[in-house]
Amino acid sequence: MTHQALIDMHSRSNGFLSDIGAKDSLVPGAVLVAASYETAAFSQSLFDALDILCPDTLDRAVDKRRADYLAGRAMASAAMALLEHPPASVTTTPGRAPLWPEGLAGSISHARGRCACLLSRDTSRSYGVDTEAIASGRSLTAILTETLNPTERDRIAKGPLPAAINATLTFSAKESLFKALYPQVGRHFGFDAAELIAPPTSDSLALSLTTDLTETLPKGRRFDIHHRVTDSHVLTWLSVPAP
Structure with missing residues (x-):
């Protein structure tokens, strides 16, 4: 995903995501992506617009919970593209941690309008990110x-x-x-x-x-x-x- 593609993600989010950018992760082989998101701009249709799978576990969730989830998974999608990994869903383990596709390891965070993902192809290491x-x-x-x-x-x-x-x-x-x-x-x-x-x-x-x-x-x-x-x-x- 080029920087132009990050801009395209912002456009497809219809005002939900902004300030999307790749940061210097300072971790060899890892990419770090962060953005702002606006819960008030969330709509269920954004899952399709951003090509993010909405899990059944969110069927009864309030919009804030759905917005948080979407923002985090959008950052995971951007990070995968930066690593030139084919698009793939990031599901959730019973412990609520992201379940990454084979060949990837990383971490996701979202809090009060900011979201981030740290991701790598190096599965010999584990990763943590928090905002x-x-x-x-x-x-x-x-x-x-x-x-x-x-x-x-x-x-x-x-x-x-x-x-x-x-x-x-x-x-x-x-x-x-x-x-x-x-x-x-x-x-x-x-x-x-x-x-x-x-x-x-x-x-x-x-x-x-x-x-x-x-x-x-x-x-x-x-x-x-x-x-x-x-x-x-x-x-x-x-x-x-x-x-």
């Missing part, structure tokens, strides 16, 4: 009290970025890490399974495991996570080698 609206008010309080421990709360108050952005980045990074590690761990684990090592820098942050998740994912294992910050959202992503 979040910069937290404030109750959302920020929830992150501070439910996601971060006292040491992390001290660390987000330092560094070059505002504390609210650091808090959101840490939350997002833990989401990305969960997505990347879930294929190896095979079970859910909490936010307390990883801890922010130091204040985020202008383009990355590091987490370390606080517990043994598997024999190959021991306590103390460090993960460096890329990030980007806009006026309204953060984006975090990483890849992890398979054991």
